[in-house]
Amino acid sequence: MSTAVEKKSVATAKKAEATNEPVPVEFKDEVFLVPAPKKLSYRVLKLVESPEVGPVALVEAVLGADQAAKLERLDPTIEEFDELSGRVMEAAGFGAPEDAAGN
Secondary structure: HHHHHHHHHHHHHHHHHHHOOOEEEEEEOOEEEOOOHOOOHHHHHHHOOOOOOOOOHHHHHHHHHHHHHHHOOOOOOOOHHHHHHHHHHHHOOOOEEEEEEEE
């Protein structure tokens, strides 16, 4: 990810946190709406605090069931999932998924 895109993502996440608005994340011609950090569910909080949770479970929890099903239908490669998961977790106010999961 380029530095300009990274700065934009961080700025978008900060704005989302301030306004409680979801952050749109584009991936494979689809848009995923990531909840603002303070709108994330208790389930996400539990997963973030668990050292045994992997990035797939964490991203699916952040996205919610409907969007996780959409991601499943897109069938991303591992490389593509890594890219998406980084953007989703950043938009949700976390670092990389492995950082958020405590790994």
